[in-house]
Amino acid sequence: MSSRxxxxxxxxxxxxxxxxxxxxxxxxxxxxxVDRFKTVLSGIGGNVVEVADRNQIHExxxxxxxxxxxxxxxxxxLAAVSGIHAFExxxxxxxxxxxxxxxxxxxxxxxxAIWITEDRMGDRALPFITQHLALVIDKKEIVPNLHEAYFRxxxxxxxxxxxxxxxxxxxxxxxxxxxxxxxxxxxxxxxxGQ
Amino acid sequence: xxxxxxxxxxxKDEPRVDWHDKTLWYIREKRDKAAWQTPDWExxxxxxxxxxxxxxxxxxxxxxxxxKKAQQNGVTVHWASTPxxxxxxVYSIIQxxxxxxxxxxxxxxxxxxxxxxxxxxxxxxxxDTDLGExxxxxxxxxxxxxxxxxIHWRKEEIGExxxxxxxxPKGNADPQFLTAAAREHLRQRFMTSxxxxxxxxFGVAETGEIVVCTNEGxxxxxxxxxxxxxxxxxxxxxxxxxxxLGVFLRLLARSATGxxxxxxxxxxxxxxxxxDMHIVLVDNGRSERLASDDFRNALKCIRCGACFNxxxxxxxxxxxSYHTAVAGPIGSIxxxxxxxxxxxxxxxxxxxxxxxxxxxxxxxxxxDQLFKWRQVIVQKGYTSTSKxxxxxxxxxxxxxxxxxxxxxxxxxxxxxxxxxxxNNRFNLWYKQREMPLAPKGSxxxxxxxxxxx
Numbered sequence: 001m002s003s004r005x006x007x008x009x010x011x012x013x014x015x016x017x018x019x020x021x022x023x024x025x026x027x028x029x030x031x032x033x034v035d036r037f038k039t040v041l042s043g044i045g046g047n048v049v050e051v052a053d054r055n056q057i058h059e060x061x062x063x064x065x066x067x068x069x070x071x072x073x074x075x076x077x078l079a080a081v082s083g084i085h086a087f088e089x090x091x092x093x094x095x096x097x098x099x100x101x102x103x104x105x106x107x108x109x110x111x112x113a114i115w116i117t118e119d120r121m122g123d124r125a126l127p128f129i130t131q132h133l134a135l136v137i138d139k140k141e142i143v144p145n146l147h148e149a150y151f152r153x154x155x156x157x158x159x160x161x162x163x164x165x166x167x168x169x170x171x172x173x174x175x176x177x178x179x180x181x182x183x184x185x186x187x188x189x190x191x192x193g194q
Numbered sequence: 195x196x197x198x199x200x201x202x203x204x205x206k207d208e209p210r211v212d213w214h215d216k217t218l219w220y221i222r223e224k225r226d227k228a229a230w231q232t233p234d235w236e237x238x239x240x241x242x243x244x245x246x247x248x249x250x251x252x253x254x255x256x257x258x259x260x261x262k263k264a265q266q267n268g269v270t271v272h273w274a275s276t277p278x279x280x281x282x283x284v285y286s287i288i289q290x291x292x293x294x295x296x297x298x299x300x301x302x303x304x305x306x307x308x309x310x311x312x313x314x315x316x317x318x319x320x321x322d323t324d325l326g327e328x329x330x331x332x333x334x335x336x337x338x339x340x341x342x343x344x345i346h347w348r349k350e351e352i353g354e355x356x357x358x359x360x361x362x363p364k365g366n367a368d369p370q371f372l373t374a375a376a377r378e379h380l381r382q383r384f385m386t387s388x389x390x391x392x393x394x395x396f397g398v399a400e401t402g403e404i405v406v407c408t409n410e411g412x413x414x415x416x417x418x419x420x421x422x423x424x425x426x427x428x429x430x431x432x433x434x435x436x437x438x439l440g441v442f443l444r445l446l447a448r449s450a451t452g453x454x455x456x457x458x459x460x461x462x463x464x465x466x467x468x469x470d471m472h473i474v475l476v477d478n479g480r481s482e483r484l485a486s487d488d489f490r491n492a493l494k495c496i497r498c499g500a501c502f503n504x505x506x507x508x509x510x511x512x513x514x515s516y517h518t519a520v521a522g523p524i525g526s527i528x529x530x531x532x533x534x535x536x537x538x539x540x541x542x543x544x545x546x547x548x549x550x551x552x553x554x555x556x557x558x559x560x561x562d563q564l565f566k567w568r569q570v571i572v573q574k575g576y577t578s579t580s581k582x583x584x585x586x587x588x589x590x591x592x593x594x595x596x597x598x599x600x601x602x603x604x605x606x607x608x609x610x611x612x613x614x615x616x617n618n619r620f621n622l623w624y625k626q627r628e629m630p631l632a633p634k635g636s637x638x639x640x641x642x643x644x645x646x647x
Contacts, residue, residue, distance in 0.1 A: 008257065008258070011481045014481060015254055018248075021434060022241050027233050029233055044454065091419050092419060112455075123418075127414075128418060129415060146439075146455075147440040150440040154437065160464070161461045163455065163459040165456070170325045171451075172326035172342065174348065175221070182381070182412045183411025
């Protein structure tokens, strides 16, 4: 008998009587979700910049990242910043990226996380290998909590997707918080809209 | 060496014990703050517990569904009954790709299986990429905590360790500086490793995707730069549907460190173009435990470590005193299921205060199980002779009222005139404590007198 058959047979013999799945009903809260998102994200080390439109993103990056040697942008509307990057399915070539600019799908107010999928990353490695990461989301695209987030993801056909909440960090040395463990040292979030 | 001996060793350095205790309590307080700020916290806990009950009662169909979906996603699924079989599978995949250097992100399962030792004996260089895990790996130690692997290390010692292994300047113990040095050192490994191993936080039966949570981004960086991704998971990590992730991800990081969510919660559904992806499903006693009404619940664990941080024994005895991959209260109820004789001491490493049960995000009855394990262990005869003799004597005295009376009077007489009978180093209760003065008479004498008056 293979291990697979053995494990499955033992599981089938030993699993207890059916215990039904619970309903998922949770309160949404009456917070201003945008404010909550901003507060929580700042609290976990993200930098939130509110902009009226994409032009302002362009200006902000010109002003603050003029020293960056390599900026990779995957958002067509922001082509003026650094053009649209052509990816070659070799993530190692992204090693020297200083700043990556990506379009997120939506943000989650309760934890400051932003959902982004592979098709918006250019390369799956980009959000993790870049020294600094900028994510762009629309203010209207903020959901109150993770239940609402997964409600939106119910039929998502993503091949790879991730919630990103703040810059890469560690507190493994005596609980001292250090930003920039292996991934981006900073996370910039552009919130578009009034 | 049993838990008490190993704890004794840890307790030799009193300032370190105080610091260890305080640091972990601080994390417990952060967990409380996060829990209180979350509406429906208790509803989340009971919902998570019910979902896990459903998983355990339908594990067979969920495992089949998960396997089928994962295969449809282009993932190769392996099954391992034992740690040895798991290690063989991982090794054969590495061998097939002719690789000698690999990176691994945090996985308690691979610790349970002692994968690192197995691979290094076969000439494979495994680098643990989680900073805390890398620190203990360089020191040649196992992690002492499932979420905070080097919580027992002082920064000066880490500075010294990095000076020796990474060539950082002697005497520099700045966490910012040391983290930057590790980042540079590990970047090299990320860039050159063709195989990446990760653990799995959740496997979704509905979609066949796996979710991996980290703060450092080390799992993602490893996987996305490698040609091969091997994900190792226990069969109990399955959850039914994607929407249930909402419940577990709300609980996990808040319970672990008080963060609202980990920095990265990555959903791996299909391998990247050209990548070879494997999932290794490991049993190692889990399917047997499923049969036990008393101990089944331990399989609901999501490895947040909240029970460690709150445990008055763990905080003062250190993770290594548990001599098992998963330490703390949860480890003390998991380990006897794998090898009762070797871990017979662990269910006794508790005050049964119940704090672990109170903070558990999936409501495992940890302290009840600790108590039940004690009974099983005594019945099977795995306790030490002194404990056995003591308990037998106690049973005899307590079940014979006349003997009890004489024993009480004798004990009071000895305590008064020959305190050394109790106040000696063979009495563990006398260690670090003054024994109370013996009362003049027994409670039953006192009761008789006061009833008369």
